[in-house]
Amino acid sequence: MRNILGLLLLLSATLYSCSKATPNHEEIMKAAQQYYEHLLKGEYEQFVNGSVANRDIPEQYRRQLTANAKMFVEEQKNTHRGISKVQATGADVDEENGLANVFLVLCFGDSTNEEVVIPMVEDDGVWRMR
Numbered sequence: 001m002r003n004i005l006g007l008l009l010l011l012s013a014t015l016y017s018c019s020k021a022t023p024n025h026e027e028i029m030k031a032a033q034q035y036y037e038h039l040l041k042g043e044y045e046q047f048v049n050g051s052v053a054n055r056d057i058p059e060q061y062r063r064q065l066t067a068n069a070k071m072f073v074e075e076q077k078n079t080h081r082g083i084s085k086v087q088a089t090g091a092d093v094d095e096e097n098g099l100a101n102v103f104l105v106l107c108f109g110d111s112t113n114e115e116v117v118i119p120m121v122e123d124d125g126v127w128r129m130r
Helices: 002-019 025-040 044-049 059-080
Strands: 083-094 099-108 113-123 126-129
Touching: 025 044, 025 059, 025 083, 025 099, 025 113, 025 126, 044 059, 059 083, 059 099
Parallel strands: none
Antiparallel strands: 083 099, 099 113, 113 126
8 A cells, every 4th residue: 555655646746747847948049049140130129129128128228228239240240250140059947947048159250159158038938038
């Protein structure tokens, strides 16, 4: 009887742990990559909108963030002949707290690469940059 009870407890714990929704690493990586691809396309407002902190900010500050994103891209054009491609290479995910660090490689026009870490947070079911 004790063995059956133990087996039932083990089975219940296993089913509970399997039933919890776990974030899909590929989905999180794709979200971070898409935000940076907005930069490549000159869609600076969409890049800024990918930040969780953009909700209740004054319009003037939003314009500054958009201008900063544009300046970053221009600086990369001058320094590295621009960003030619963005690749997501991995993610460390804290499932319990809805946080992740996504590793992106920025491929520049001068054939150099740089790996950057993009902190992400789940916000109402959507992964956004922190």
